[in-house]
Amino acid sequence: EAGVTQSPTHLIKTRGQQVTLRCSPISGHTSVYWYQQALGLGLQFLLWYDEGEERNRGNFPPRFSGRQFPNYSSELNVNALELEDSALYLCASSSGSGTEETQYFGPGTRLLVL
């Protein structure tokens, strides 16, 4: 069974640009989560999508946004990139929101903002 996939693997952008990251969940999973792993800041929760709806949002500015498609894949968009957006962006999927749900992670997209 294929795991969570993310694209692209690496990305270099300049300040002010916009970027779109993509995630495909494990087959059968309906929930997708996005996390940011910035150097020195650990893993921070960004967004949670379930059944096409945004269910929860972390403490990030509105220029971080996303969506979930009918096939449960997801995009994370970041507008007006800043240097501190340089990070590894991790996507995870789970089969729902029950008490014993486990999130499985993809390999991540490494974004460098110059």
Add this chain to the structure above:
Amino acid sequence: GNSVTQMEGPVTLSEEAFLTINCTYTATGYPSLFWYVQYPGEGLQLLLKATKADDKGSNKGFEATYRKETTSFHLEKGSVQVSDSAVYFCALSDNNAGNMLTFGGGTRLMVKP
């Protein structure tokens, strides 16, 4: 709010040594607890989990017991290998807090031959 505290690394051990990585948590509800491992240049892999008090999660020789009385979920392994060198993250998931994972800061483990 919820939080997870892990011992800071790096932890450096010789092969076959005993490993303990401490993890304590604060949560308003009854969270599920996880250990994830991140090898260099990769994403996170689930190592083990426990969903209720006194549960023991185990995988690949690693173990952790959900201790509600001490709000802890310490990771242990009896005999580490060089291939265990990685960063280990303790995390909790709380349905009352939006289901996202709250992570500790990570502990880097280096195992020398």
